[in-house]
Amino acid sequence: MPEAHTGTAARIADALRHGVTTMQIRPGEKLPPIRTLAERYGVSRNTVAKAIDRLRAEGVIITRYGSGIYARPLDNPTLEQAETPVEETFVAIGRRLDTIARDVADLKAGQAEILDLLARVVAHLEGSDPPPAGTVTS
Incomplete structure (x- = not known):
């Protein structure tokens, strides 16, 4: 690493x-x-x-x-300062997204590859999994 x-x-x-x-x-x-x-x-x-x-x-x-x-000033919420479960969840998601962004940057992947992977993630989350990468569809 x-x-x-x-x-x-x-x-x-x-x-x-x-x-x-x-x-x-x-x-x-x-x-x-x-x-x-x-x-x-x-x-x-x-x-x-x-x-x-x-x-x-x-x-x-x-x-x-x-x-x-x-x-950071106190007006920037953190998990320790989140007042509701919803705030806590969004702060946690934000932290995970920051980690993912750093990991993607470390990959040095091209924009097209990143967008393709992102589309696959969205499709998976929506329950309409696309075919695996490299699969030819008609």
């Missing part, structure tokens, strides 16, 4: 995520610059940038270009 999912970047993302979810890093609080985080963890800035990208995709942090990296 790529480092972004299992290596040092993932461990840094886990540590920062833990800080945000346990409120050690307060909502809206500015995180240290990437350079400072790289020094703190003894890694390259690129590794920290991968961790930051992952957290941004998950909605744990936000980036304000020219200003810095911030813990």
